[in-house]
Amino acid sequence: MTAAASPRRRRWGIPLATAVIALLAAFAINPSQASAAEAVPVCNPTATNGCVNGILQDDAQQPIAGATITLSGKESGTTTTGADGTWAFSVGADGKYTVSLDPSVAKQHGLKGSSETVEIAKASFDKQRAVVRFDKPGLAASGSTGASESAGESGGSKTATASADSASANFGKRVWQQLYSGIIFGLMLGLMSVGMNLVYGTTGLSSFSHGEQVTLGGLMAYVGTQMLGMPVWAAAVFAVAVGALTGLVQNELVWAPLRRKRVGTMQQMIVTIGLSMALQYLFQFFFGGDIKGIVRSVPASFTLGPITTDMPTLLSAGIAILVIIGVTVFLYRTRLGRATRAVSDNPALAAASGINVEQVVRIVWILSCAMAALSGVLLGIYLNGISWNTGATLLLLMFAAVTLGGLGTANGALVGSLIIGIVADMSSLVIPSDMRYASALAILIIVLLIRPQGIFGKAQRVG
Amino acid sequence: MSIITSRNKFAVTLTAAVAAATMALSGCGSSGAASGDSDSKSSGSSSAFVFGGLWPQTGTLAYLYPPEEAGYKLAIKDINDAGGVLGKKVTSVDADTSDADHADQNASAAQSVLSKKPSVVIGPAASGVVKNTYKTFEAAKIPIISMGSTSADFSGLSPYFFRTVAPDAVQGAVMGQLIAQDGVKNLAIAAFNDPYGTGLRDTVAKTAKAAGVNIVYGEKDAFDPTETNFSSIATAIKAANPDATLIVSYDQSKPLIKALAAAGVDTHKLYLVDGNTVDFSKDFQPGLISGAKGTIPGGHPTEDFVKQLKAQVPDMKDTTYAAETYDAAILAALAAQKGGKTDGETVKKNLPAVSGANGGTKCTSYKDCLALLKDGKDIEYQGQAGIGPFNADHDPSTASIGIYKYDADNKPVFDHAQQGAVPKK
Numbered sequence: 001m002t003a004a005a006s007p008r009r010r011r012w013g014i015p016l017a018t019a020v021i022a023l024l025a026a027f028a029i030n031p032s033q034a035s036a037a038e039a040v041p042v043c044n045p046t047a048t049n050g051c052v053n054g055i056l057q058d059d060a061q062q063p064i065a066g067a068t069i070t071l072s073g074k075e076s077g078t079t080t081t082g083a084d085g086t087w088a089f090s091v092g093a094d095g096k097y098t099v100s101l102d103p104s105v106a107k108q109h110g111l112k113g114s115s116e117t118v119e120i121a122k123a124s125f126d127k128q129r130a131v132v133r134f135d136k137p138g139l140a141a142s143g144s145t146g147a148s149e150s151a152g153e154s155g156g157s158k159t160a161t162a163s164a165d166s167a168s169a170n171f172g173k174r175v176w177q178q179l180y181s182g183i184i185f186g187l188m189l190g191l192m193s194v195g196m197n198l199v200y201g202t203t204g205l206s207s208f209s210h211g212e213q214v215t216l217g218g219l220m221a222y223v224g225t226q227m228l229g230m231p232v233w234a235a236a237v238f239a240v241a242v243g244a245l246t247g248l249v250q251n252e253l254v255w256a257p258l259r260r261k262r263v264g265t266m267q268q269m270i271v272t273i274g275l276s277m278a279l280q281y282l283f284q285f286f287f288g289g290d291i292k293g294i295v296r297s298v299p300a301s302f303t304l305g306p307i308t309t310d311m312p313t314l315l316s317a318g319i320a321i322l323v324i325i326g327v328t329v330f331l332y333r334t335r336l337g338r339a340t341r342a343v344s345d346n347p348a349l350a351a352a353s354g355i356n357v358e359q360v361v362r363i364v365w366i367l368s369c370a371m372a373a374l375s376g377v378l379l380g381i382y383l384n385g386i387s388w389n390t391g392a393t394l395l396l397l398m399f400a401a402v403t404l405g406g407l408g409t410a411n412g413a414l415v416g417s418l419i420i421g422i423v424a425d426m427s428s429l430v431i432p433s434d435m436r437y438a439s440a441l442a443i444l445i446i447v448l449l450i451r452p453q454g455i456f457g458k459a460q461r462v463g
Numbered sequence: 464m465s466i467i468t469s470r471n472k473f474a475v476t477l478t479a480a481v482a483a484a485t486m487a488l489s490g491c492g493s494s495g496a497a498s499g500d501s502d503s504k505s506s507g508s509s510s511a512f513v514f515g516g517l518w519p520q521t522g523t524l525a526y527l528y529p530p531e532e533a534g535y536k537l538a539i540k541d542i543n544d545a546g547g548v549l550g551k552k553v554t555s556v557d558a559d560t561s562d563a564d565h566a567d568q569n570a571s572a573a574q575s576v577l578s579k580k581p582s583v584v585i586g587p588a589a590s591g592v593v594k595n596t597y598k599t600f601e602a603a604k605i606p607i608i609s610m611g612s613t614s615a616d617f618s619g620l621s622p623y624f625f626r627t628v629a630p631d632a633v634q635g636a637v638m639g640q641l642i643a644q645d646g647v648k649n650l651a652i653a654a655f656n657d658p659y660g661t662g663l664r665d666t667v668a669k670t671a672k673a674a675g676v677n678i679v680y681g682e683k684d685a686f687d688p689t690e691t692n693f694s695s696i697a698t699a700i701k702a703a704n705p706d707a708t709l710i711v712s713y714d715q716s717k718p719l720i721k722a723l724a725a726a727g728v729d730t731h732k733l734y735l736v737d738g739n740t741v742d743f744s745k746d747f748q749p750g751l752i753s754g755a756k757g758t759i760p761g762g763h764p765t766e767d768f769v770k771q772l773k774a775q776v777p778d779m780k781d782t783t784y785a786a787e788t789y790d791a792a793i794l795a796a797l798a799a800q801k802g803g804k805t806d807g808e809t810v811k812k813n814l815p816a817v818s819g820a821n822g823g824t825k826c827t828s829y830k831d832c833l834a835l836l837k838d839g840k841d842i843e844y845q846g847q848a849g850i851g852p853f854n855a856d857h858d859p860s861t862a863s864i865g866i867y868k869y870d871a872d873n874k875p876v877f878d879h880a881q882q883g884a885v886p887k888k
Contacts, residue, residue: 044879055646061706063646085646125864125883126636131643131674174702181694281521289525291717297748298724308701308727383691384721387714389523393689428695434656434687436695 037071037097039079043088045128050120052097053088054132056081058109067105073097073117094121099132111135171429176306178425184313184382186421187320191375192394193401193413194327195368201344201408202364203255204265208272210398211391212279213369217243217376218386219283222292232295236377243373244366250275251365256358276392283388291385294377298384316378323374324414327367331410340364344408397424397437400444406457415455419443512548512796512805514539514555515581515605517572517596522562523688524589526714527783531610533776534788535585538829540775542796545830549800556581563591563657564689573599581605582805583795588784590614590658597624605807606814608795610787613737613760614658615666618887619856623811627787627794627848629760629862629885631663634737637864637881638663638758639670642707642734645756647671651705651728652681653696653719655688655712663711663736679703686715693719697726707732712739717746724751731755741781743873755869756878761786761848763865763877768847790846793829794818797844800836819843819852820860849880858885 043051052071056064063085071077074095081087091097098117106114111134118130196210220242224235254275258268299310331337342350343360351357379394380386401420405412420440427439447455516535518528535555543552556579558572569587573596576584584600587593588611600607601623608625609617615630642650650671654664668682680703686696693715700708700723708728710716716739724730733755740757764772764782772785779785795810797817802809817832819825823841826832835842843852851861863882867875 045881045883047882053644055644057646057648061646061648086644123861123884124886125633125862125881126670126886128881128883129640129644131640133643133646133675135648135675171702174698177698177702178695181692181698185692185694284521284525289519289522289528290714293717293721293746296746298721298751301725301727308725310725313725383693384718384725387523389689390691393691425695428699432684433696433699434685434690 037075037077037089037091039077040088040090041082041086043090043129045122047122049090049092050094050122050127051088051129052091052099052118052120052132053086053129054099054134056085056087056101056111056134058111064105064109068102070100071097072100074120091120095119097130101134106134173306174429175426177308178429179422180307180309182422182425183418184317184421185425186418187317187324188375188379188382189394189397189401189421190324190414190417191320191378192372193398193405193417194324194410195371196398197402197405197408197410197413198340198344198364199368200402201410202340202347202361203259203268205255205268205272206265206399208269208395209276209279210272210368210372211393211395212276212283213243213246213372213391214376214379214394215283215386215388215391216246216279217373218294218380218390219287219292219376219388220373221294221377221380222287222386225294226292226296232381235294236374239377240370240373243376244370247366247369248362250369251362255365256362259361276395280388280392287388289388291387292380293385294380312381316382320375320378323371327371328411336360336363397440400441404444404447404454406454409454409456409458412454412456510805511551512553512799513579513581514553514792514795515576515579515584516555516557517560517576517584517586517592517607518557519562519588519592520559522560522565522568524562524713526780527588527611529776529779530772530782530785531586531588531788533772533779534610534785535792536775537771538789538792538796541829542793545828545833548796548805549803553796560587560592560596562688563589563595566595569595570599572596577603577605582799582807583608583810585788585791585795586610588612590617590662593617593620593624594658597621600807603807604811606795606811608791608814610791611784612659613663615662616658618858622857623807625791625814625853625857627791627850627859628784629850629859629864631659632666633862633883633885634758634760634864635663635666636670637866638709638734638736639667639676640674641756641758641866642667642671642709643674643676645707647676647707647732649677649679649703649705649707651679651700651703651708652684653700653708653710653712654681654685655690655715656685657688659738660688660711661685664709667709667711679705681709688713688715690715691718693722694726697722697728701726701728707734709734709736710739711736714739717743720747720752737783740867740875741783742875743869747873749873750871752869752873753871757867757869757875759783759865759867759875760862761850761865763880764847786847786849790844790848790850793832793846794844796829797832797836797842800833801842815853815857817842817844819845820854849882851884854885854887856887860885 043053045051056067065081065083067081069079069087071089074093075091077089079087096117096119100115103114113134116132119127120130121127192214199205199207217239220239221235224230224238225232299312301308301310331341339355339360342355343357347357397420401416402413404419405416423443424436424440428436519525520528539553539555547553556576558575560572561568569592584605584607590612593609593612597607601621606623606625610627612626613628613631615632618630652664654660668678680700720730730752731754733752735757737759740759764786769782773779794814794817798810798813799805801817802813823843824835825843825845826835827845832842832844849863850859854860861884863880865880866878868878870876
């Protein structure tokens with residue numbers, strides 16, 4: 001039995017072995033032509049494999065799960081999309097691959113194509129991974145019929161009109177939002193420029209270091225909240241106090257002696273430029289070059305009619321308005337305020353009529369620096385950070401606001417600031433946002449051509 | 464924070480100030496005196512190797528300085544610990560370039576370093592600053608190795624310009640694919656107006672668009688690098704209603720991200736690039752940008768390497784460009800060692816060779832490489848930045864891009880790296 005069986009087995013064994021070998025060979029040869037690409041959940045290209053992957057989702061970005069994706073080309077494979085719509089093939093060979101999706105699935109979900117050919121080159125960054133999403137506009141499926149193409153086209157035009165509609169609606173919404181942010185920025189700029197203008201009015205000095213007073217305020221608030229762990233309001237009070245103190249100190253140490261020595265305002269202005277540079281780099285030395293956030297949290301925003309805002313912004317605007325009203329009341333209703341305006345009008349006459357000009361100037365310096373510090377705090381919160389050069393970048397805008405409103409007039413500076421703020425922010429609706437300050441400064445030129453003394457300035461004899 | 468650090472910084476600032484002042488003074492007179500005194504030092508193989516360092520110690524890029532300083536100091540320490548170059552300890556001369564907005568400072572820093580006849584210049588990091596300074600060194604035949612200038616236009620910029628960081632084309636392609644495979648349909652881009660910002664913006668936009676992503680805002684827009692008020696940009700981005708936002712910037716990302724959050728833009732779907740993929744844990748409330756992704760060229764630095772860096776500069780917050788700076792310095796020192804001379808021309812000639820352009824025995828530290836060179840062997844230095852040998856354009860021929868994902872503490876966590884060849888120009 002065994003003897004009889006063994007030749008038979010041998011006879012059968014040979015074809016079996018050849019079949020197995022043939023099968024193995026087929027598997028072994030196949031990789032070079034169309035081997036199995038590995039379907040993986042996540043594919044990241046390495047030196048030995050490239051990736052063909054993507055995410056399948058409909059127009060509303062809802063993932064399409066369970067759809068079958070077929071890969072053909074150098075290697076082939078099949079996979080189904082995951083719950084989040086993702087799918088991936090890890091492929092070994094460089095070359096062209098075609099990824100396809102059942103056209104009916106593509107049509108059902110409004111995808112613009114059902115097949116796409118990509119190229120993989122493992123060594124090259126831009127070709128080691130190919131992302132296919134079947135939503136490329138204008139990529140008609142190679143095997144699709146005319147009907148599905150026209151369906152895709154009409155779908156495309158539908159989304160196009162929808163986006164055009166939303167764009168115009170967006171524009172309407174943006175107008176109010178930009179107007180609002182322009183007013184907020186204008187108010188904060190106003191807080192700085194009013195103080196700067198008071199100093200100019202009483203002493204004739206254009207202070208180039210006023211920007212650094214703003215920075216100082218913001219940085220002191222940062223010190224208060226982030227280093228000393230104070231609540232924001234306390235840090236703000238601390239910053240304003242430090243600002244006021246620097247106003248007093250610099251008047252006593254620098255400006256009063258310079259005035260006593262009858263140094264001209266031009267020379268004093270040069271001193272402010274030097275002071276500005278010294279202070280900037282001093283800030284950078286102590287605080288570093290990065291942007292410091294006064295608060296870490298982002299407040300919850302809410303909509304107020306057509307605008308989106310948050311509580312701190314509204315509060316900041318409120319504080320700015322209150323302080324500006326307070327300063328106006330001080331200037332027009334109090335003895336000291338009237339004295340300030342008298343000094344501003346004519347220092348010699350004011351001195352002759354018994355006003356202590358030095359005392360007034362001291363108060364103005366303190367007030368001006370305190371307001372600058374306050375605006376630095378509010379700005380630091382509103383702009384989400386303050387750095388060593390924030391004030392310096394705002395200095396030109398302050399000068400523009402002051403000149404626009406009228407040099408030496410407190411309320412002119414506020415109006416000028418609001419115009420600069422609103423025009424700058426509104427203009428970004430039509431021009432690139434990095435050019436928006438240019439439009440504000442263009443307004444400055446136009447206004448000065450018509451009213452050389454500024455909007456609220458008094459016409460003066462030149463010369 | 465510590466007294467030592469601030470004193471160090473003060474010393475550096477003082478040195479820079481003195482150097483600048485000296486430059487300004489000597490610049491008025493004839494240059495004869497300055498070059499005459501250094502000529503005797505520069506020629507001949509016996510002179511010591513001098514590193515010139517150009518750093519953003521001030522200006523808007525000053526936050527990049529601590530990791531660069533750490534990489535640089537560590538490299539010099541490692542070189543000197545291994546016996547220096549050609550048996551002599553190396554020295555360094557540094558200057559502050561500030562940022563590209565201070566072109567005067569760029570030029571004076573370059574002159575200040577040049578006056579000390581360095582063998583090689585490490586830096587500057589920023590593309591804008593490289594543009595303002597590279598011609599000075601080209602004329603003096605001194606190679607410069609930038610660790611951070613990724614502008615795509617800089618491939619083959621000058622025979623004396625090298626870089627240890629991959630050009631933006633590479634990072635842009637990876638970022639574009641990342642955005643596409645995450646299923647982003649409508650992308651907004653906030654990029655700043657600078658060769659780096661607009662260059663990277665364009666490559667990402669190109670790759671993402673090819674994969675089917677719509678760019679709804681910012682394909683052609685850019686903001687001013689000195690911008691402080693981001694509310695109008697945030698409003699415009701919100702109005703464009705994107706699924707995700709790409710931010711190409713440096714430090715401006717801090718106020719910008721907060722402005723975006725305040726405007727109601729989804730800050731969990733942010734894409735950040737090497738200039739701003741940093742630790743935000745001290746800047747934002749927890750969870751503000753969790754899920755956001757970022758790309759940084761270069762492999763993920765090993766913990767050991769980070770520890771060594773921290774020992775040099777304790778207040779270093781992140782490691783951006785630290786490995787690239789380290790490798791730049793090591794490669795330059797090896798090039799001088801291989802050439803047997805410390806002048807710029809020798810360093811320039813041997814830089815591709817020690818990086819492995821012609822093949823050689825692989826080595827990973829200055830000490831090992833030095834030993835191989837002393838045995839007369841060809842080497843291929845494989846450093847910390849994960850880059851391949853310099854190619855004909857003096858770009859790294861291969862590079863890796865790390866992809867990071869932000870955790871709930873707003874810290875970037877290494878996810879995976881993508882390696883590949885840098886496309887030739």
